[in-house]
Amino acid sequence: MSGNEVLLEVDDLKKHFKVNQGWIASLVESFGRGEPDYVHAVDGVSFELREGETLGLAGESGCGKTTTGMSLVKLHDPTAGDIVYDDTRLSEASDAEIKQFRQNAQMIFQDPFESLNPRMTVYDTVAEPLRIHDIRNETARVQRALEFAELLPAEHYFDQYPHELSGGQRQRVAIARALVLDPDFIVADEPVSMLDVSLRAGVLSLLDRMTDEFGLSVVYISHDLSLLRHMCDRLAIMYMGKIVEKGPTDQIIENPQHPYTQALINAVPVPDPAVGRERVELQGEVGDVIDIPTGCRFKNRCSEYIGDVCDQVVPPLEAKTDFEQDVACHLYDSAEGYDPYQEMTGSPSAAETGDEPESTPADD
Amino acid sequence: MSQLEVEDLEVYYETEEGPAQAVDGVSFEVEEGENIGIVGESGCGKTTLAKAIIGILPDAGYINNGSINFKGDDLTEMTNAQRRRLKWEEISMIAQSAMNSLDPVYTIREQIVEAIETHRPGTGRVESGEIVTQMFELVGLDPERADDYPHQFSGGMRQRAMIAMALALEPSLMLADEPTTALDVIMQDQILKRMSSIQEEINSSMLVITHDVSVVAETCDRVIVMYAGKIAEEGPVEEIFNQPYHPYTIGLKRAFPNIRKSSQDLLSISGYPPELIDPPQGCRFAERCPMATDRCREEEPEAHYENGLRSYCHYADEIDTELRPYADDPGTWDQAAAATDGGVEE
Numbered sequence: 001m002s003g004n005e006v007l008l009e010v011d012d013l014k015k016h017f018k019v020n021q022g023w024i025a026s027l028v029e030s031f032g033r034g035e036p037d038y039v040h041a042v043d044g045v046s047f048e049l050r051e052g053e054t055l056g057l058a059g060e061s062g063c064g065k066t067t068t069g070m071s072l073v074k075l076h077d078p079t080a081g082d083i084v085y086d087d088t089r090l091s092e093a094s095d096a097e098i099k100q101f102r103q104n105a106q107m108i109f110q111d112p113f114e115s116l117n118p119r120m121t122v123y124d125t126v127a128e129p130l131r132i133h134d135i136r137n138e139t140a141r142v143q144r145a146l147e148f149a150e151l152l153p154a155e156h157y158f159d160q161y162p163h164e165l166s167g168g169q170r171q172r173v174a175i176a177r178a179l180v181l182d183p184d185f186i187v188a189d190e191p192v193s194m195l196d197v198s199l200r201a202g203v204l205s206l207l208d209r210m211t212d213e214f215g216l217s218v219v220y221i222s223h224d225l226s227l228l229r230h231m232c233d234r235l236a237i238m239y240m241g242k243i244v245e246k247g248p249t250d251q252i253i254e255n256p257q258h259p260y261t262q263a264l265i266n267a268v269p270v271p272d273p274a275v276g277r278e279r280v281e282l283q284g285e286v287g288d289v290i291d292i293p294t295g296c297r298f299k300n301r302c303s304e305y306i307g308d309v310c311d312q313v314v315p316p317l318e319a320k321t322d323f324e325q326d327v328a329c330h331l332y333d334s335a336e337g338y339d340p341y342q343e344m345t346g347s348p349s350a351a352e353t354g355d356e357p358e359s360t361p362a363d364d
Numbered sequence: 365m366s367q368l369e370v371e372d373l374e375v376y377y378e379t380e381e382g383p384a385q386a387v388d389g390v391s392f393e394v395e396e397g398e399n400i401g402i403v404g405e406s407g408c409g410k411t412t413l414a415k416a417i418i419g420i421l422p423d424a425g426y427i428n429n430g431s432i433n434f435k436g437d438d439l440t441e442m443t444n445a446q447r448r449r450l451k452w453e454e455i456s457m458i459a460q461s462a463m464n465s466l467d468p469v470y471t472i473r474e475q476i477v478e479a480i481e482t483h484r485p486g487t488g489r490v491e492s493g494e495i496v497t498q499m500f501e502l503v504g505l506d507p508e509r510a511d512d513y514p515h516q517f518s519g520g521m522r523q524r525a526m527i528a529m530a531l532a533l534e535p536s537l538m539l540a541d542e543p544t545t546a547l548d549v550i551m552q553d554q555i556l557k558r559m560s561s562i563q564e565e566i567n568s569s570m571l572v573i574t575h576d577v578s579v580v581a582e583t584c585d586r587v588i589v590m591y592a593g594k595i596a597e598e599g600p601v602e603e604i605f606n607q608p609y610h611p612y613t614i615g616l617k618r619a620f621p622n623i624r625k626s627s628q629d630l631l632s633i634s635g636y637p638p639e640l641i642d643p644p645q646g647c648r649f650a651e652r653c654p655m656a657t658d659r660c661r662e663e664e665p666e667a668h669y670e671n672g673l674r675s676y677c678h679y680a681d682e683i684d685t686e687l688r689p690y691a692d693d694p695g696t697w698d699q700a701a702a703a704t705d706g707g708v709e710e
Contacts, residue, residue, distance in 0.1 A: 060548040166636065196405045197575050201619045201632035201694075223548055226578075230621035230628065250626050267553035268623045271578035273601045275624065279557060282550050285518060 007184060007217050008049040008072070013081035015042040015067050019290060040289045041067040043241035044081070046317070049185060049217050056220045056228035056249065058264070059238035062286055068238070069187040069221045073105040074098070103133050106178035110190040112170035116162040122146070123158040126177045133181060145176040148213075150206060168199035175206060185217040186210075193224070204231065225268050229253050237261045240289055240297040243317050247325025257320070257327045259304045296330070304331055313340040366393040366433075367569055368417070368537060373430035375409070375416045384640040386412040386425070388593040394537070394569050399560075401580030401601070402573045403616065404590035407637055410573045411460065413590075414539045417571075418457050419447045434537070453483045456530040457539040461546055466514040466522060473510040476529050483533055499528040502562050504554065520551040527559065534566045541573045556583055577620050581605060589613050592637045592648040599673035609668060609675035609683050612649050614691045631694040634701030647678065654700035655679065655691060 019037040021029070029036055042064040049055055057065040070076045072083065074090065083090045085104075088097050106129075109115035116125055126142045135141070146154035149172040162170055171191065178186050191207060192200040208231070211218055220231050228235060229249055236246040237258065245258040256262045263282045270277055284301045287293060296302070299310040309330050317328040319335040330340050375387035387409040394400055402410045415421050417432055419439065432439040434455065439447065451457075459465055467475055473496050480492040497507040503524040514522055523546070530538060543559070544552035560583060563570055572584060580587055580601065587604045589597045589612065597610035608614050618631035635652040638644050644651065650660040659678055668680035679687060690696055 060550060197577075197616065197619055198405050198633040201630035202634060204630055205632060225549070226621040226623040229623055229626070230630065253623060253626075263550060265623070267549040269553070269556075269576070269578035269582045270624055271581050271605070271617065271620050271622055272624075273581045273605050279553060281554060281557075285520065 005051045006048045007051045007053075007085070009084040010045060010047050010049075010068075010072070011082045011084060013042055013045045013068065013071060013083065014040075014079045015064075015071055015076055016040050016079045037290050040241050040292055042071065042078075043289075043292070045238070045241070045243055046081075047236055047243065047246060049219060051184075051217055052211070052215050053234065054211055054218045054220060054232045056222065056232035056235045057238060058222060058225055058228055058235060060223060060264075060286055062240075062289065063238040064241040064289075065221045065238050066189055069107070069189050069219060072187050072219060073107045074102065075107070099133070103129075103181050104184040106181065106183040106186045108171075108174050108178050108186060108188040108191050111194050112167055112174050113162075113194070115174055116170055118162050120161075121158065122151075122160050122162075122165075122173050125162075125173060126180050129177060129181050135181070141180055142176075145180040146173075148179060148210070149173070149176040150202075151176065166199075167195050168203060171195060171203055172206065175203075175210065179210065179214065182214070183216070185219070187219045187221065189221040190223075191220070192227070193222070207231065225253065225265060237264065240287060240292075242297060242328065244298065244328045245325055246317060251324050255323065257323060257325065257332065258298075258329050259302050259331075260298050263303075296328075304329075306330060308344060309340050313343045315340065367396045367398075367435060368394040368571075369431075369433040370413075370417070371431045371433070373413070373416065373432065374428040375412050375421065375425060376428045377412075377422075378424045378426070379641060381641050383428070385593050385643060386640060387416065388640075388643070389430075390590075390593075390595055391430075392588055392595070392598060394571065396536070397563075397567050397569055398586065399563070399570045399572065399584045401584035401587045402571065402590060403575065403577060403580055403587060404596075405575065405616075405637065407592075407640075408590040409593040410590050411541055414457065414541050414571065414573055418451065418455055418539055419444075420457075449483070452479050452530075452535065453533045454535055455537045455539065456533070456535040458526055458530050458541065458543045460542045464522075466526065468514050471511050471513055472517070472525050476510075476525075476532050479529060480532055495532055496528075499532050500525075502531065502565075503528045503558055520547050520555075523547060523551075524555060524558075527555065531562055531566070534568070536568050538563070538568055538570045539573070540570060542575070543572065544579065545574065545576070552579075559583075577617060578622075589616065592643065593640055594648055595674070595676065596649065597673060597675045597677075599671070599675075603671050603673050607671060607673075607684075609670065609673055609680040610649075610677045611653050611655055611683075611691045613675075614688070615697060618692065618694065629694045631697050632701070633697060647676070652700075654696045655687060 016038040019039060045068055057068060059065050067076060071078055085101055090101065123142055126145055127138050130138050130141060143154045146157060151157045151169065151172050188207065192203050195203060210216060220228060222228055232249050234247065235249045235252045236243045239260050245252060245261045252261065253265060256265050266278060282301050287297060287300060295311045295313055296315050299305055315328040315330050316338065317326050318338060320327055320332040321335050322332065371391050373387055373390045376383040377386055390413060404410050416427055427440050476496050477492045480487055480495055496510050500507040500510055505521060505524055517525060544555050572580065574580060584601050586599060587601050588595055591612050596612045597608060604613060605617065615631055615633045619633065621628060621630060633652055638648055638651060646661040646663055647665050650656040653660065665676045665678045668675045668677065
């Protein structure tokens with residue numbers, strides 16, 4: 001592992017999907033009346049992925065974590081924002097650069113029953129990326145990948161079809177397929193959630209070994225925080241298309257600051273009857289990602305709601321004065337001196353209650 | 365007296381190659397107001413067991429032997445009509461993916477009212493409407509939305525509506541098969557909390573079937589660990605978690621990451637459960653157990669009783685000495701896996 005160099009930089013990534021309408025609505029729209037609706041699946045996400053680092057993306061269903069992951073390997077083209085890989089902005093990259101990127105960015109999907117072509121043998125499945133990228137030494141590479149994935153002896157699996165394999169073995173084939181091109185980073189979307197309990201640990205330790213031995217960076221996408229704590233160096237918690245908290249894993253799990261992160265972590269059951277946990281009830285459900293509310297997206301469910309500032313000003317994800325992780329919440333003081341009260345509309349009194357950062361002598 | 369007594373139950377499925385022994389000689393009791401968790405991997409027979417109790421086995425399944433006594437009556441000897449009367453009223457079930465088992469062409473209210481009126485023919489519209497309101501409030505849904513159709517609800521709301529329906533007649537036994545597996549953690553937490561508070565209120569007992577050891581740790585009084593159609597170990601939840609005697613329980617417990625621990629080695633039980641059409645003659649777990657001896661492969665283990673636990677392992681009386689740390693070490697299991705891997709393809 002070569003340490004701290006940034007491998008991938010995600011810069012204000014947005015991915016919106018047009019809501020599917022009936023043909024009458026599209027007709028009306030084509031006459032220039034009404035705006036189409038968009039699902040704001042990912043709405044301004046920025047983070048860095050360093051070499052050899054494991055990053056976890058967590059959140060409830062519909063928070064945009066899978067869309068973010070798919071955008072990372074360019075299975076989606078972003079609506080706005082960009083991904084910078086190896087000093088190249090992907091939006092401006094040439095075809096050759098994109099091909100190079102695709103070779104280095106691989107994905108492991110949630111359901112190994114769906115992600116493998118039922119008509120292809122294990123050998124062809126794993127060899128296909130090599131053929132696409134015109135890489136020689138096919139047999140030796142396929143064999144090595146299968147052996148790494150603990151499918152032994154590899155030749156035994158060459159001519160098997162997915163239906164002859166168990167779920168755990170299929171997921172290992174998917175891992176071998178992702179590794180065969182020797183990529184720089186892998187996005188793993190719920191890699192073990194479809195597997196039986198007794199097999200999960202085996203696949204997880206394989207993924208662990210993969211990170212160590214190949215010096216890979218991995219983005220794990222999961223709603224299972226116990227699993228992410230086990231696998232990741234850093235975590236990013238997402239809510240309604242935005243990251244609300246981001247930082248070192250232990251820091252976030254043991255000392256969460258955003259009210260949403262706190263609720264999420266409190267809700268995770270503990271496999272130990274002796275541990276009592278405080279259960280905070282979160283009101284309501286995840287809001288509408290079509291008609292985005294103003295201000296903080298979590299305000300309606302938040303137990304710490306502090307009034308107009310939450311209603312009007314979108315809290316930026318930023319460093320705060322009192323702790324290590326970045327948090328998007330108005331409760332805490334910005335380390336950079338940003339004052340959300342200044343952005344409030346038509347309420348001079350509110351501005352006064354702020355600390356007037358302009359005049360406060362930050363430079364003493 | 366126990367509310368439910370399952371004795372020596374055998375449930376088989378007819379297959380082309382002969383009967384598959386999905387549940388094989390299972391006995392346990394459920395006391396009034398008690399919560400029992402049944403854990404085990406897919407195919408261990410936990411769902412079949414629940415289906416046999418409520419009497420909804422698929423056509424190929426049948427009860428080969430044994431009895432299921434519910435409040436003194438043997439369910440296996442009842443006619444379908446007698447059983448139907450018990451369903452919802454006395455025993456209700458929240459099925460796996462229950463959120464997809466609502467009828468899409470009726471409103472939620474109509475479906476709950478139908479269940480109430482079928483079982484309590486005298487109940488008037490107003491009264492059953494009140495029950496719906498009450499149940500909706502209990503599970504944290506807005507009663508005004510009872511007139512919505514299932515598609516207007518989110519997954520979590522539908523699951524809660526199903527729970528409201530299962531509770532409407534205040535059954536004395538609830539069977540919950542993976543009640544929260546399809547849900548996000550926050551919703552899971554809320555539903556589990558609601559279920560236990562409702563349960564206290566109507567003093568019903570519950571059988572929770574799940575693969576998630578942590579859900580059981582938080583909601584149940586006692587746990588049954590099943591493996592390949594048989595009970596491997598059974599007892600109070602604290603004992604099962606702190607001092608289990610069966611190697612399978614030890615392995616299963618260590619296979620889950622715990623959010624409260626920063627670094628932990630996960631344990632992986634390699635291999636697969638045996639075929640249930642022709643199960644091995646000795647201990648069913650022997651093939652995957654790192655501590656198995658020839659005795660395990662030949663002789664079926666008897667129950668060992670200690671500390672309130674019932675454990676089916678030949679070496680349960682020795683595990684308290686040096687075996688437990690050995691079984692608790694993931695390395696032990698990895699070595700066993702490597703040994704069998706080498707020997708499989710000859």
